[in-house]
Amino acid sequence: MENKRVAVLGGGSWATAIVKMLTENLEQVNWWMRDEDCIEHIKKFHHNPRYIQAIQFNPNKLNMSSDLQKVVDQSDIIIVAVPSAFLAKAFDGVEIEGIENKIIISAVKGVVPEYNQIPAEYFHLNFKVPYKKIGMIAGPCHAEEVAMERLSYLTIACQDEAIAQFVADSLSCRYINTSTSDDLFGTELSAILKNVYAVASGICNGLGYGDNFQAVLIAAALRETKDFIDAIHSIHRDVKSSAYLGDLLVTCYSQFSRNRNFGSMVGRGYSVKSAQIEMNMVAEGYYAAKGIYEINKKYKVNLPIVDAVYHILYEKISPMMEMRILTGKLS
Numbered sequence: 001m002e003n004k005r006v007a008v009l010g011g012g013s014w015a016t017a018i019v020k021m022l023t024e025n026l027e028q029v030n031w032w033m034r035d036e037d038c039i040e041h042i043k044k045f046h047h048n049p050r051y052i053q054a055i056q057f058n059p060n061k062l063n064m065s066s067d068l069q070k071v072v073d074q075s076d077i078i079i080v081a082v083p084s085a086f087l088a089k090a091f092d093g094v095e096i097e098g099i100e101n102k103i104i105i106s107a108v109k110g111v112v113p114e115y116n117q118i119p120a121e122y123f124h125l126n127f128k129v130p131y132k133k134i135g136m137i138a139g140p141c142h143a144e145e146v147a148m149e150r151l152s153y154l155t156i157a158c159q160d161e162a163i164a165q166f167v168a169d170s171l172s173c174r175y176i177n178t179s180t181s182d183d184l185f186g187t188e189l190s191a192i193l194k195n196v197y198a199v200a201s202g203i204c205n206g207l208g209y210g211d212n213f214q215a216v217l218i219a220a221a222l223r224e225t226k227d228f229i230d231a232i233h234s235i236h237r238d239v240k241s242s243a244y245l246g247d248l249l250v251t252c253y254s255q256f257s258r259n260r261n262f263g264s265m266v267g268r269g270y271s272v273k274s275a276q277i278e279m280n281m282v283a284e285g286y287y288a289a290k291g292i293y294e295i296n297k298k299y300k301v302n303l304p305i306v307d308a309v310y311h312i313l314y315e316k317i318s319p320m321m322e323m324r325i326l327t328g329k330l331s
Contacts, residue, residue: 001166004103005030007075009068009090011038012282013051014107015081017143022079023061024173031064032071034090039064052147072096077103077167079137080119083282084110087122100128105135105156105167109191110284111291118188132159135167136188138243140250141176142257149175155243156180157187179242185233187243190225193306194248195285196292197221198259200309201252203319205260206267213327217305218252220330224303228292231299259285266312267319289313304329 006026008019011033022029033039041049042064046057065071068090072078078099082090087108104127106119115122120136123129135158145152154171158164159182168178181187200221201214209217225248226239239245251257262283265275272286293310296303308326311317 001162004076005074006077006170007071008079008081010081011035013143016048016052016055017146018079018081018107020055020146021171021176023058025170028063029061030071030075031062032068034066036066052143054147069096072099077105079105079107081107084108084112084284085282085287087112088114103133103163104129105137107137109195110288111192113287113291116291116294120184120188135163136184138187138191139247140242142254144256151175153242154178157184159184183237186229186237189229190244191247192288193225194251195259196289196306196309197248198251198257199263199285200305202260202263203267204323206264207320207323216330221305222248224305228301231301258283272313286313
């Protein structure tokens with residue numbers, strides 16, 4: 001796995017943070033984003049003009065392009081950090097030669113809404129990438145804390161241990177600790193579910209529920225997570241580890257959590273549309289709630305928190321009424 005060329009796809013905050021981590025270790029990082037103006041700005045001023053402007057880059061370490069095929073051709077490992085809502089738009093209708101021969105690492109933490117697929121499925125079914133060459137980056141890790149170089153933890157999940165270790169080593173630095181896992185599907189599903197639960201946590205916060213109820217809510221969310229991922233891919237896993245429980249906790253509690261902030265606005269009376277407009281950022285939990293709800297029609301796992309969030313966001317049920325019903329289902 002030595003001397004592998006690494007690319008990052010995406011121009012948002014998470015992509016920006018990942019590029020920062022990689023440039024701590026690698027001499028060259030390929031970076032694809034759509035916006036030519038952003039590319040030129042980063043080349044000239046050494047920071048992303050739209051996201052986490054505090055991160056300063058060494059331009060000598062960046063090979064930036066808006067040509068997706070060119071970036072794919074120049075890379076062996078492709079880290080995809082495009083929000084799930086825009087993933088299909090970025091790839092569908094684009095002829096990308098050779099991507100099936102690349103290693104794909106997903107930093108996407110949501111369901112691809114057009115297909116109701118998790119990212120690993122999307123890349124496997126649409127681009128014929130073998131599952132053994134697909135990996136996933138899990139937290140707990142907020143991009144904003146990466147920018148501040150606060151100690152953070154990442155888990156790299158892949159069925160191929162050598163791939164997982166190479167990516168982990170490439171991201172590891174003095175403020176990033178990394179570990180590896182072979183639980184690709186469980187880690188990815190858990191990362192998607194925690195965004196839904198963070199929306200629920202935010203809604204409860206907006207409605208005035210206190211810390212005591214939040215603790216019960218998150219304990220129940222962990223049980224739902226275990227039941228759901230076990231139903232889809234039953235292997236031995238410890239959901240109390242950082243890639244599952246840790247990521248769930250930070251997403252539900254952190255001031256940097258977009259999903260919690262989005263849910264809090266909905267709980268305070270914002271419509272879904274107005275909350276999205278005011279945030280001006282993607283809350284993955286909005287799309288994930290519908291995706292998980294639809295996927296669960298096949299598996300029929302008892303997911304009362306996911307159901308409650310779906311009812312509020314997509315069926316316009318009163319948050320106060322829906323959460324009051326939910327309180328009677330938790331223990």
